[in-house]
Amino acid sequence: MNKRLYGFLRVLIGAVYALLFPARADGTENIPAQGGFILVSNHCSARDPFFLGAHIHNRDLYFMAKAELFRSKPVAATIRHLGGFPVDRGHSDLNAVRTSLSILREGHCLAIFPQGTRSRDNSRISMLEGSSMIALRAGVPVIPAYIGGPYRPFRRMQLSFGAPVDLSDFSRHVDSATLNTATRRIEDAVWALKRGT
Numbered sequence: 001m002n003k004r005l006y007g008f009l010r011v012l013i014g015a016v017y018a019l020l021f022p023a024r025a026d027g028t029e030n031i032p033a034q035g036g037f038i039l040v041s042n043h044c045s046a047r048d049p050f051f052l053g054a055h056i057h058n059r060d061l062y063f064m065a066k067a068e069l070f071r072s073k074p075v076a077a078t079i080r081h082l083g084g085f086p087v088d089r090g091h092s093d094l095n096a097v098r099t100s101l102s103i104l105r106e107g108h109c110l111a112i113f114p115q116g117t118r119s120r121d122n123s124r125i126s127m128l129e130g131s132s133m134i135a136l137r138a139g140v141p142v143i144p145a146y147i148g149g150p151y152r153p154f155r156r157m158q159l160s161f162g163a164p165v166d167l168s169d170f171s172r173h174v175d176s177a178t179l180n181t182a183t184r185r186i187e188d189a190v191w192a193l194k195r196g197t
Contacts (some may be wrong), residue, residue, distance in 0.1 A: 002081040004062055006053075009082065015055035020153050021047075027053040027161035027193075030143055033058060036104035037164075038142040040131050040186055043113035044122045044149030049084075051147060052111060055159055061105045063111040065097060089116055097134060104138040114183075122149045124191055132182035135167060138172050142167065142186055146193035160193040 017023075031039075039061065041052065054059050054140040067086040070076040076086075087096035103110050112134075114127040135142045137170060148158025165186050170178050 001060060001062065001083040003060065004080050010053055012059075013050050017051060017054045021051065021151055021155070021157050023051075023157035023159045025056065025161065026160045027163075028056070030161045031056060031059060032109075032141060032143070034107065035140070036107045036138065037109055037143055038104070038131060038135050038138070039109055039111040039115055039143050039145055039161075040127075040165075040190060041111065041145035042122065042124075042147055042190055043115045043118050044120060044147060045118060045151050047151055048113060048147055049111065051151075051157075051159070052145065056109075059109045061109050061111045064100070064113075067093075070166060079108055095129075097137075100134045101138055104134075104140050110134070116188075120150060122147075127183055127187045127190075129183045130180040131174050132167075132179055132186055133174055135186075136170055136172055136178070136182060139172060141165075142189075144186065144189040144193060148194065158195055160195075162193050163188055165189045 041048065049061065049063050062083040064087040065084040067081055069079060070086045085096065085099050087093050100110055112131045114131040115125040116128045117125065117127050143164055144161045144162040146158065160185045167182055170182055
């Protein structure tokens with residue numbers, strides 16, 4: 001990550017988004033001040049990583065991006081400078097898992113959108129199990145986030161961060177049943193943040 005570029009764009013994009021997509025972020029006290037953690041959010045638009053980054057001022061976000069975006073060298077270089085790395089969504093991508101664990105070991109924030117695809121109308125889509133697998137292997141806090149899309153200019157957006165998801169009853173030994181239960185628990189924590197639920 002190029003921290004100077006990231007910091008500059010956070011201020012610039014934050015100013016633009018404050019005008020176009022105003023939001024007051026609720027629950028920012030749940031964002032750890034230090035140490036590795038996973039930020040898990042619903043996914044309604046390609047704007048989501050920028051929206052989250054613009055509202056989390058004390059931590060830089062590293063995030064997975066679909067491998068297709070890295071086919072163009074200039075685009076790939078830009079994404080990497082902003083903390084992104086590729087993930088092959090169609091397969092078990094061990095390189096993406098290793099990169100994720102390394103980022104967390106180094107004490108950074110890893111942002112994941114585990115629905116695996118965007119839900120443009122912001123309807124609930126079952127989350128994939130990769131985020132829970134990484135969380136259990138890394139043993140780091142999982143912070144749920146909810147973005148109240150869709151994005152419409154000058155419409156006030158909801159952005160909420162919840163308390164860490166309790167995964168303490170699971171060991172780091174990951175099996176299919178554990179992954180399924182942990183994933184549903186994380187998913188429920190994200191959607192519980194939606195206003196009116």
